[in-house]
Amino acid sequence: MKYRSVFDIIGPVMVGPSSSHTAGAVRIGKTARKLFGIKPDHVEITLYGSFAETYRGHGTDLALAAGLLNFGTNDTRLPEALTIAREQGIRITITPDQKTQVAHPNTARLILSAGGKTLELVGVSIGGGKIEITEVDGFSISLTGSNPALLVLHRDKYGAVAEVAGLIAKYEINISHMEVSRHERGHLALMVIQTDEEISEALAAEIAGLQNMLNVAVLS
Incomplete structure (x- = not known):
């Protein structure tokens, strides 16, 4: 694998203990919000693999909420993201699923809804803050977010x-x-x-x- 800069190796500037579990999760949440286009009323999040096992300790739940709020990976409000989401009228429910087998250990499924509109997205954090979106509304895709x-x-x-x-x-x-x-x-x-x-x-x-x-x- 070729790296374009030192930041591809050491990871992004971020708040949180882990580029995979925190920065990557922020970017999954942010991508879901961008694709949805509007502020969701409710977001159902299912976590799989190591996300499901360690999400509280690594702040994955907070990071996903931060992304849904359009925060960046280095936003100092990340530790309060769930509280801020509630204050903005976004209800977030998180379910860890340690039984379902997934292709990548850092996998999250998000279902966003508002006013009859819904979006379902599956994203994986592949390391160093990088992500891949593997599914949108049941369609299999491969989207890294590295290009428009x-x-x-x-x-x-x-x-x-x-x-x-x-x-x-x-x-x-x-x-x-x-x-x-x-x-x-x-x-x-x-x-x-x-x-x-x-x-x-x-x-x-x-x-x-x-x-x-x-x-x-x-x-x-």
């Missing part, structure tokens, strides 16, 4: 992917990685597009206006 990304939920119709790619080219944005996941042919599918440049609100709005597009989320 566009997630597009759409009807699985002919030409849908080409239309989105065409608009991205119109804005002179280079696609670094792209994948499409679907449950069943001809039903719903999820595009995950990672880019070299930031994705503007104007581009996201144009994509959302295309036929067969159901939801568009941007990760910067």
